[in-house]
Amino acid sequence: MKTLLSFFIIFNLSLGISFGQVGIGTVNPEATLHIVGNTVLGNSGGLIELLNENFTSYTVLENNNSTGCTVDGWENTTTGDINANCSSCTGNWLYIDSDESGCTQNATALINFTSTPSTASINVSFDYRYNNFGASGDSFRVYLFNNTLNIQEGGDLINTTSDIDTSYTNSLNVIAGNNYSLRFEYNGNYDYGASIDNVLVTENITANTGVYTFKLEDGQQQNGYVLTSDANGFATWMPPTGGGTGTDSQTLSITGSVLSISNGNSVTLPVLGGGGTYTFENGITENSGTVRLGGSLTQTTYIDLNSRDLYFEGTGSGNITFEDNSGQPQMTTNFSDGYTNFGAGTAIVDSDDGTSFSDTFGGGPFTKEFVVGGYNGSSGGTAIALGSIEYVVDGTNELFYEGGGFSPMDDFSSDLGADPFSGTTRRWDDVYADDFITPTNTYSRTTGKLSTTKDLNKGLSTIMQLKPISYKDQMTIKGKSIPENTKEDKLGFFIEELWSVLPEAVKTSDWVSLDESGDKTHVVYNKPSGIKFTQIIPVTVKAIQEQQTQIENLNSEVQSLKTELAQIKELLLNRSKN
Template identity: 50%
Template structure:
């Protein structure tokens, strides 16, 4: 009898409570499950370090020693820059990058930049990549290397990522290294330079592949109907099971239908579209007539065509498709007029084809060519037309000859410095210059200052070694000229002149730093000699020698008079 009463009490409690809780003592539903679901992870690439230096960046040096460096570009060791120097910037350096420079006489740099991983590795293998450039100039103390450093054990990991370089390199590194999970690491870039060019680093990336992890769930029902993408449903009696969602493949497809002006959605609502017909004018150059949309209206706002990787092509299958021009025309002038019949583009209202078009001329090789004009430029007046081009301008011609017709070829401004408006550079030299009346160099005393008598003369001239020579790797275009067919050259050694007459040797050049008129000085890869500056030394030497001759003549005359007196 006692057992029956206990069972009856249990049934009464369940019927009253009617709620079961799992992992909770206060269920709020008939079946209340409490738990945390963690979805599984399939692993993948994890960034341990991703630094492109485009934002502000404070460099950490594991060592940094400089001496004899004065200019701002050389006194800080490694630093973030957005300009750098053309002799040290890597080809792929953009936005910002890490940079070091020692191109200054007497400047010594011994600096190592340390870049810590932002996360410790959780696996035993990491992948490392970065872009770099090292430009070696001369000497034996200059070098560059990159390596992986274990901050936990204070030791280098494996071999150098980039071995000790003593020659110019402008490339990238990509490779893997074995590491200890949980240890702290850094990439280190070491530069040693004495009056050297410099180095740069950009796009530093260190990654690892994380291991996949399983999931944990608060609810699981295995009834034989379970499968990926299914949802729980029930029959008419409330029996639950897993089923594929309506529409299949985990998606619920809907059908759109249009009847008259009513747009209907299956299993949903309908939308009534506005009715009517005729011409609808859309903004910004689009016009709809009936069911046909046409391009050709007035633009009502600024418009850009973003082509990205695609081309904008005007094409036709008939030769008469473009009998006239495509014209870009402003209020008072034509901006651009494309004349397809003459393969010609006009910029400006009066930029017409010159009457010389179609006439012939003869080049220096006695070959006849036809002038074919392809572009005209005009500012609307008789003078002042200007053509603005990019930072580095160049003209390319099939025969490598550029002809100029006019009474003068002049720079825009009068140049008073030695390195301003120049024809050629130390590494862009002309092979020969031909002139009828020689080369005139300005020598007006009204333009000179700090004028002093020349200290060089016969003594320095006697120290000079005169030489004959031929050029190495002498080429005309793609043709290599052998030594036996070259003209023998005579001259001096620039290295020896640098010791005797350093003023006549050009070791550095001033080049444009930007398009604002600023210049910067760079070291020449090859030494140049201003031969005309040797003339004053030669004149001074002749003058000194003439003084010696006059003294000797006077002394000889005195000796002759003495001999005659003794003979008497």
């Protein structure tokens, strides 16, 4: 029986012999001993991730047919939009919106699996939100796509036109070995938008011991051993030279300028500077055999940039500072408070950073978050350039502006000072100008800009009902009242009385933007907020015209009376003569 088995082995080996070569698993050996097989490594089984995408370093891949939007298609974001962000979106997430007039989004984000499934079932989960403004034709759809077969796999995972903010979790059937992607399709025309985050695809695989082509047992085999031989070619399993499991470690040592590597190899290094201290370029130094590059700074580190120095604070805040040639800081970061200061001084008051305030129209509270500050000395003030020419100068608590003009971005878009319905009074004290031109004066009969015109019917009778007054304003400066003997006399009206007689001259409403969207909202104040003195001028002119008409009529009557009186005198004189 033993002889027969030996013959069988020799016979099978001989089938692969070609010119003294032996093949196992192949009839065309290419070496003296040629072994061919399919090794399948074993695995411990369990939950395997095929895709784990939180969009931290994700580059958008999409099919995009969007038009007319500020950003066409999907975008990787950390801010998104409050109307479209999912409640569980954190860090980075994928986001799309069409919330602007003329914007039509038709885009499908493609998120490919990192690994192909090895089983017929996968687990899919992701967080998402879709917010529909209400227009027909808007939708959000999610489906699994077989990249290998170029078809959709199964039905839609999500297909909705309704507002929703939730998570999706389900098990799906797939074809093992095929490539897959999740696809997120958004269609919106002047719609809110959608967002997705935390995309996870996993599968459960069964543990297996693997299938191996080659096995050699000589009694020395152990985990991590390597196959080695002696000088005579006798092979056996042995531990790696440097110990460990499968890693042949090498030992490096340096003596003088000779770098030695274990097993007899060595490299001779060039001598740098001699002695025990070496100086390197670009501000890196070595002392007493220690060179540091990177890691935590243990002391303040200076880098000499000719006459402009840069240093890093090695203790405390870790801020970065640039100095001028006199050692004065010209740029200092403040990492803890999140701003940068320019100039040899402090332009930003730290105690103000992070404090709350409300805007003119009662919005807020908002938080002051300083970004950048500039300082050029307490006497000269700070200059801040805006573009190529314009700049703002701050000196002795006074703000100077130099440029061709100072105007709002859009016509009738902003006010100078305010006394709004919220009760917050923010008025300028005095306005000095060479010419004071109201918007009404910009219209003419030829421009055609006036929507409705008619002759003014308020004049002398209206003016006669007004009650002008003289008063002293109870104003304060930074919370302190002005002494009574220094208050100036001012002229004006009681605003309530003026409102009842000439309401057009009293400010009671306005068109304002209550947020940064730019949309105007008509706000009616709960009390009169100010007097529009220019509105009184046309009524005054009308009153003067009516008075002039009365004067001319009286002059005509007086002239007639004078003529009649002269005729009576002449008649009486003639009678006395007769």
